[in-house]
Amino acid sequence: MRKPQNDKLFSLSIFSTIVILVAFFVTRNYLLLASLIGPLSSIKTSYNRKYSLYSMILSLLSAAVSSPTYSLPLSFLISVYLYFDFYxxxxxxxxxxxxxxxxTLFYSVIPPYSAPPVLYDLLTATPLALLTIANYRAYKGKDYNVVTFKTVGIPRGTPWFIELDNNVINSVDDELRVVSKGGTWITCPVKVGNEYYLPKHNKGVCRSGDEITIFFERGDEKDLNKFEECLVTFVATGLPKGVTFSVEVNGKKYNGKEIIKVPAIDNSFIIWRAFDVKVSDIVFQPKVSMGTTIRGKVVGIEFEPKIIVKQLDLKNWDPKVWVDRDVYGYKVTDVIGEGGYSYVLKAEKDGKYYAIKILKPARSLSQTVAIREFVDIFKESNNLIKLSDNPHLVRINGIFADVNQIGSIFKGDTEIYLKYPPAIIMDFMRGGTAKELIHFREEKEEWYEIVKIIIKHVALALKHIHDNGYVHLDVKPQNIFFEEPLGDNLTDIRNKLIQNPKIIKLGDLGSASKIGEKFFQISPAYGSPMQLEHAILGLGAEPSFDIFSLGITGYYLLTGNASPVADYLDRAIDFYNNNDIATALKIVNEAKTVISNWNPSIPQNVPMNLRNVIINCIKGTIKDEEITRLLQ
Structure with missing residues (x-):
């Protein structure tokens, strides 16, 4: 026979039952039999606390039935101290x-040989009042010290467990009695052979005296992830997005992307180990590679690039390694593009997107000069940031570099390049570039109007740059940005630019140099032979270089054709990189001759003022302020 969980309540229930039965046989008052419902329900409560409220109410009713007089309050007055101290x-x-x-016995032996009715009432009502108080004690959690758990639905003899307030109690029986005042409990699925049995409810709160039945049903292994308390969750940080990592848990290996959930239904104590992750030429190592944990916990594994498998491959560096990493506090989300000397990344910070220009680590003579120029830019960072605060320019938010770190990068320290690349942070332009507009090009008035607006507002940007003593040195369609999307047809694009021309922004001030200072920056497809000549000879930068590039940009937008000297300049740079300065300059002179003899072929229906501006920019016979005036 099962042992009651509340011995005190059980004993009082039996005592009250005996008293009522004795009183019935003495008085033959059948109403007393109805009051037996209180003691009988209390016996049930002594085995399971969840019935305590009902048995308390029934005991109170039983007391009222047995003593429906003024003696009932007296019965409770006699019994009330039981709540505070049972014994x-x-x-x-x-x-x-x-x-x-x-x-009562005394009255039975002296005339009139009958005790007052109130004594009989008190004799039966007081035990029931006492029983009511005992049920109230049970309802408040007193006198119990056991919580009972039962299982239904798993094969007999199957090992299972209850974790009660972080104490794990194992069992192979259908019923588990835990000495406890109660608390938070959980249990987990069990595995029998190749089958899983899942609890319908696997957690809850219990009190001493509760009897909890846990129903199990068959399920699949994939359903284990529903039981968070029965898993150990590993969360990886610091890895590129979509990269798989691995952990070994109690000798078994698991793989996943970003999050791995490992069932821990057999053992609450977990020993884990994380493995290195190789991405391209970089190995990401966990800062903490092994440890212990317990079931239901989340373990964060932070990875960092530590080992470079190969020396820095200057021609094959993959800018995607920055994706999902922080660069100077900006979270890189994508690679936007790649130029001759730099990568351009898209990054996010505080809910806003930015573009990050990162210098390429390529070893060449021209690139070595470019590094020097890049370092010079950082010396001018405050001036350039201030210069970019203009409605016609893409704003620079920060310029980051360290001369020593740049030196380390070019010695092959790829970890420095990964973490601290020389970078310029700029506003992100959602509307793309003028280069991307070229597929809308048609020999129509609308397209010519679009080109005119672009050239005019880039000229305004150049005037601001030149007036402040700088030369841009890299004017080209790829560096002409639109702050907002323009539309998907010529009419929408033209209307957008007419309504809000200030969305046109000249970007990449990272190429800028002070007027008259040495430089080495040129895009052969849009640069002038004179600009390359000055770069090779160490002569100073001139505003006319930007005007020429603006003319070639306009020519490209109107015709779709490239500069006639682009190949010349490419070849000259190759010779320069190979230290053949004489040949490089010879080719530059050939390019200058080509330009002087060139008569650009521009469609006949292009407006005359736009045609003249383009030709005069290329010939070097116009200044930026004249451009804006002529294109009014």
């Missing part, structure tokens, strides 16, 4: 009950 209250009750019993 003292019980002794006080037994003493009063014994006195009343003796008085």
């Amino acid at each position: 003292i209250g019980l002794i006080f009750f037994l003493l009063i009950e014994a006195i009343m019993f003796v008085i």
